[in-house]
Amino acid sequence: MAIRQVALAGLSREQLLSMFEEMLLIRRFEEKAAEEYTLGKIGGFMHLYIGQEALGVGAIATLRKEDKVISHYREHGHAISKGMPPRQVMAELFGRIGGCSKGKGGSMHMHDENIGMLGGYAIVGAQIVLACGLAFAAKYQNQDHIIMCFFGDGAVDEGAFHEGLNLASLWKLPVVYICENNQYSMGMSVQKAWAVPDLKNRAAAYAMPYEKVDGMDLIAVYEACKRAVERARKGEGPTLLECMTYRFRGHSMADPVNYRPRDEADRWKASQDPINLFLEKLREAKLIQDDDLKAMEDRVDQIVQDAVEFADASPEPPLEELYTDVMIGDANAIAWRYPKN
Amino acid sequence: MRTITYRDALREAMREEMRRDEKVFIMGEDVVGYGGTYAVTKDLDKEFTEKRVIDTPLAEEVIVATAIGAAMGGLRPIAELMTMNFSLLASDQIVNTAAKTRYMFGGQTKIPMVIRMPAGGGAQRGAQHSQTFESWYAHVPGLKVVMPATPYDAKGMLKSAVRDDDPVLFIEHELLYGIKGEVPDEGVEYTVPLNRGEIRREGRDVSLITFSRMVHVCLQAAEELAKEGIEAEVIDMRSIRPLDLDLALDSVKKTNRAVIVEEGWKYYGTGQGIAALMYEYAFDWMDAPIQHVTGVDVPMPYAKNLERAALPARSDVLKAVRAIVPQKVRV
Numbered sequence: 028m029a030i031r032q033v034a035l036a037g038l039s040r041e042q043l044l045s046m047f048e049e050m051l052l053i054r055r056f057e058e059k060a061a062e063e064y065t066l067g068k069i070g071g072f073m074h075l076y077i078g079q080e081a082l083g084v085g086a087i088a089t090l091r092k093e094d095k096v097i098s099h100y101r102e103h104g105h106a107i108s109k110g111m112p113p114r115q116v117m118a119e120l121f122g123r124i125g126g127c128s129k130g131k132g133g134s135m136h137m138h139d140e141n142i143g144m145l146g147g148y149a150i151v152g153a154q155i156v157l158a159c160g161l162a163f164a165a166k167y168q169n170q171d172h173i174i175m176c177f178f179g180d181g182a183v184d185e186g187a188f189h190e191g192l193n194l195a196s197l198w199k200l201p202v203v204y205i206c207e208n209n210q211y212s213m214g215m216s217v218q219k220a221w222a223v224p225d226l227k228n229r230a231a232a233y234a235m236p237y238e239k240v241d242g243m244d245l246i247a248v249y250e251a252c253k254r255a256v257e258r259a260r261k262g263e264g265p266t267l268l269e270c271m272t273y274r275f276r277g278h279s280m281a282d283p284v285n286y287r288p289r290d291e292a293d294r295w296k297a298s299q300d301p302i303n304l305f306l307e308k309l310r311e312a313k314l315i316q317d318d319d320l321k322a323m324e325d326r327v328d329q330i331v332q333d334a335v336e337f338a339d340a341s342p343e344p345p346l347e348e349l350y351t352d353v354m355i356g357d358a359n360a361i362a363w364r365y366p367k368n
Numbered sequence: 369m370r371t372i373t374y375r376d377a378l379r380e381a382m383r384e385e386m387r388r389d390e391k392v393f394i395m396g397e398d399v400v401g402y403g404g405t406y407a408v409t410k411d412l413d414k415e416f417t418e419k420r421v422i423d424t425p426l427a428e429e430v431i432v433a434t435a436i437g438a439a440m441g442g443l444r445p446i447a448e449l450m451t452m453n454f455s456l457l458a459s460d461q462i463v464n465t466a467a468k469t470r471y472m473f474g475g476q477t478k479i480p481m482v483i484r485m486p487a488g489g490g491a492q493r494g495a496q497h498s499q500t501f502e503s504w505y506a507h508v509p510g511l512k513v514v515m516p517a518t519p520y521d522a523k524g525m526l527k528s529a530v531r532d533d534d535p536v537l538f539i540e541h542e543l544l545y546g547i548k549g550e551v552p553d554e555g556v557e558y559t560v561p562l563n564r565g566e567i568r569r570e571g572r573d574v575s576l577i578t579f580s581r582m583v584h585v586c587l588q589a590a591e592e593l594a595k596e597g598i599e600a601e602v603i604d605m606r607s608i609r610p611l612d613l614d615l616a617l618d619s620v621k622k623t624n625r626a627v628i629v630e631e632g633w634k635y636y637g638t639g640q641g642i643a644a645l646m647y648e649y650a651f652d653w654m655d656a657p658i659q660h661v662t663g664v665d666v667p668m669p670y671a672k673n674l675e676r677a678a679l680p681a682r683s684d685v686l687k688a689v690r691a692i693v694p695q696k697v698r699v
Contacts, residue, residue: 038484067401092601123585126474127474128472128473128474128476129474129475131471131472131473131474131476132473132474133472136472136473138469138472138473138474138476138477139476140473140476140477145440146469146473146477148465150460150464150465152462153460153464153465155433156430156433156437157433157436157437157440157461157465158437159430159433159434159437160433160434160435160437160438160439160440160441160445161437161438161440161441162437163434163437163443164437164438164439164441164442164443165439167393167442167443168441168443169443185428187429187430187433189427190427190429190430191430191433191518193425193427193430193613194424194425194427194430194434197425205684209412234567310599351475352470352471352474352475353471353509354470354471354508354510354512354534355470355478355533355534356532356533
C-alpha cells in the first residue's frame with residue numbers, strides 16, 4: 028500500500044477521483060461540443076483537447092486559486108480545469124451572452140479574470156511572451172502567485188519562444204512553461220519542423236531546467252508540474268516541461284487528418300488513452316469501484332447536458348454589445364459614427 | 369513660462385508620473401546606461417533604480433508583450449522602442465493582443481500601457497530607419513495613437529497616456545527632440561487630452577490639417593502665405609486615433625478649403641483617411657478639392673538631396689495652397 032501511495036503522488040483518494048472525474052468531464056464535454064458543432068450550434072474554428080486531458084488536469088491541479096493560467100486556442104480543458112463552469116464554456120462556444128466572454132470571444136478565447144484563466148490566445152506563441160509580463164507584474168508587486176503557460180509544439184517554431192524563454196530565465200520570472208507536444212502543428216510533424224529531437228537542448232540554451240514528461244500519465248504530469256511550480260514560487264525562475272501527448276481528433280473540426288497514418292492514431296487511442304490509463308491505475312490501487320465509475324459517468328453526463336441546455340437558453344448578445352468593450356476611456360476612439368445632417 | 373526641449377519635457381512627464389504612481393515603470397532597450405536611443409530616459413534610473421527603469425534584451429516582441437502582460441497584471445508600463453521601424457517586430461502583439469483582448473474577453477481585461485517610439489525621416493537614416501507608421505496602427509480599433517508636435521504637448525500628452533486605461537502608442541518625431549518650447553515648471557500639474565486637436569494658428573482662407581513635425585512646416589508656410597494676404601488656419605490633429613474630426617470639420621466649414629499635410633506616404637495613409645471623412649461630412653462646405661501633401665511614394669533614400677526631395681517641405685505646402693485658393697482672396 029505504501030508503494031502505491033508513492034506511485035499516486037501522495038494524493039488522497041478524494042483528490043485522485045476528482046482529477047479523474049475532471050478528465051472525464053472534459054472528454055464528455057468536448058464530445059458533446061463536437062456534436063453541437065456538427066449540428067451548426069457552434070461556428071468558426073474549434074480545436075478539441077481530446078486525448079490531451081491528463082495534461083491540463085494534472086498541471087492545473089498543482090496550482091493555487093490565485094495562480095494564473097494562460098494558454099493556446101485548444102483550451103476548453105484548461106478553462107474547465109481552472110474552474111470555469113462548463114455552462115459558461117458551452118455558452119461561449121454557442122456565441123451567447125451567458126458565455127465567459129459574453130459570446131464575443133468564442134472557442135479560442137476562454138477567459139475569466141476571477142478564476143485566473145487568462146485566456147486562450149489564437150496567435151501561436153503569443154502567450155509565451157505575455158506570460159513574461161504577467162509574471163513580471165507579480166514579481167514587481169511582491170505577489171506570490173505564479174503563471175502557468177501552455178503552448179503546443181508549433182509555438183516552439185515561433186520567435187516568441189526564443190524571446191520569451193530567454194527573458195523569463197534572465198529575469199527569473201515565476202513561470203511554468205508547458206509544451207504540450209502532440210507531435211503535429213496542424214499537419215506538420217515535429218520531425219519535419221525541429222532541427223533537434225526534443226526541447227532539452229533548447230532549454231539548456233536558456234539555462235532553464237527541463238523535464239520530458241509522459242503527458243498521457245496524469246500522475247507524471249502532476250509530479251513534474253509540482254516541482255516546477257515550487258521552483259517558480261520560491262523565486263528560482265521558470266521551468267520548461269515538454270509533455271509528450273497526442274490529440275485523438277484533427278487539428279480542428281475541419282481537419283480530415285490525412286497527414287498521419289490512421290493506425291498511428293488507433294495505436295495511441297488503444298494503448299495510451301490518458302483516461303483509461305488513469306482508470307487502470309485507480310483500479311489497481313483499489314481506489315475505484317464500478318459503482319463509483321457509474322456515478323461519475325452520470326454526474327458528468329448531467330453537467331454536460333446542463334451546459335448545453337444553459338447555452339441553448341442563453342440569449343444571443345444584444346446588438347449594443349457590438350460596440351462595447353473596445354476601449355475603456357473614449358467612445359470616439361472607435362469607429363466614428365458622426366451624425367449626418 | 370520657461371522654455372525646455374521636447375526631450376526634457378518627455379523626461380519630466382515620466383519623472384512626475386513615476387513619482388506619483390509606484391505602478392509606473394519604464395522598460396526598453398538601453399533605457400538605463402545609454403539613457404534611451406535619444407537620451408529621453410537619461411538618468412531616470414538614478415532616482416527610480418533599475419527596479420523601475422529596466423533594460424531589456426534587443427527583442428521587440430517580448431518587450432511589448434511584457435508591457436502588455438504587466439499592464440494586465442496591474443502595472444502601468446511605459447515601453448520604449450528604439451524606433452517605430454522596429455515596432456513591426458512587435459506589431460503582432462500591438463495589433464492582436466493590445467488592441468483586441470479587451471473585446472474578445474468581453475471587457476474583462478485592461479491594458480494601461482504606453483509604447484513610446486521615435487519615428488520619421490530627415491536625418492539621413494536611410495530606408496529602414498526613417499519611416500512613420502501611424503496610419504497602420506491607427507487603422508486598428510482598440511488602440512490610441514498620438515503624435516505631439518510641441519514640448520508642451522509632449523509632456524501633457526505623455527502624462528495623459530500614462531494615466532489612460534487603454535493602450536496608447538506615443539509617437540515622437542526624431543527631429544523634434546531638440547526643439548524648444550514653453551512648458552510650465554516641473555511639478556506644476558497639467559495634462560493635455562488624447563482626443564482633442566489644437567488650432568495652432570487661426571485663419572479664414574484655407575485649413576492646413578496636419579500633425580507631428582509637419583505642424584512646424586505648416587506654420588512656416590502660413591507665415592509666408594500671410595505675406596500674400598492668405599490667412600491659413602493650422603490645425604494640429606495631434607491624436608490620430610481618437611481623431612478630433614469636429615475640429616477639422618469646423619475649420620473647413622469656415623475656410624471652405626483644406627490641405628492635408630503629413631510626412632507619411634500618400635496611399636491609404638492618415639491623410640487619405642481624414643480626407644475621406646471630410647468629404648463624407650463636409651462636402652457641401654467645400655469650394656475646392658482637398659489637396660494632400662505627403663512624403664514621396666518611395667523608400668527613403670540616404671543621399672541628402674534625395675532625402676530632402678522625398679520629404680514634404682514648406683514649398684510643397686505653398687504650392688498646394690496656391691492651387692486651391694483663388695487669386696481674388698489674395699490681396
